[in-house]
Amino acid sequence: MDYKFVGDTSMWKDTSDVNMNMIEFVTSPNNPDGQLKKAVLRGSSVKTIHDYAYYWPHFTAIPAPADEDLMLFTLSKLTGHAGSRFGWALIKDEEVYERMLKYTDQISFGVSHDTQLIALQQLKAIFQGNNGSDIFEFGFTTMRKRWEILSKALSESNRFSIQKIEPQFCTFYQQLRGPSPAYAWLKCERDEEEDCYEVLRENGIISRRGSVYGAERRYVRLSLIKTQDDFDLLMLRFNSLFSQENYYGIETIM
Secondary structure: OOOOOOOOHHHOOOOOOOOOOEEEEEEOOOOOOOOOOOOOOOOOOEEEEEEOOOOOOOOOOOOOOOOOOEEEEEHHHHHOOHHHOOEEEEEOOHHHHHHHHHHHHHHHOOOOHHHHHHHHHHHHHHOOOHHHHHHHHHHHHHHHHHHHHHHHHHHOOOOEEEOOOOOEEEOOOOEEEOOOOOEEEEEEOOOOOOOHHHHHHOOOOOOEEHHHHOOOOOEEEEEOOOOHHHHHHHHHHHHHHHHHHHHHHHHHHO
């Protein structure tokens, strides 16, 4: 009750010193565009919480080990088991840790034994091969391939565009690596197609509206972390859209 949402950090980034009590949430990689983010607010009254839900080698290059005062992680993005509802925090300040522990105990009486056992079994399965690196190899290869397929298809279209993510050096793989984000942040480029969600929905593609993330209606988020069948169907629908685009383009020229 002591706090209220005051908008995206971009509204405050030009403030050299924030005097009011503020908490900045830094989601890195960012949802929905996959960009690595850093805290931008300064001031003695500013506290920062780093959300590292997607900070795994299969979704992003890891430029440096995570080493912030308060960091949040979740099993749902590490293994894909979102239904487990299991996450954890790494906290440097003992007083903050004690207050968080008291709060979580009061609202949920702690993590259920069922959830803990499920999480334990998932982690055991991960570590059965190559000390857990297999899941990252599989995940990165899959996500990278999907991003390349989608990027190549969209590069041949003037109707849609997606975010640009520059290659970065990854300390996990010890090499320069290209993007493999969890989501495509897609924009409808035609002036008359202001509601990108409806444009895609009319063509059998379900996305998430950009307005959910504070963006214009021209933007939507497409999930790339569905099953392979879902991704193949997505590309089938997009290829159908591109065929229409090329057809109408020829009609216009003629």
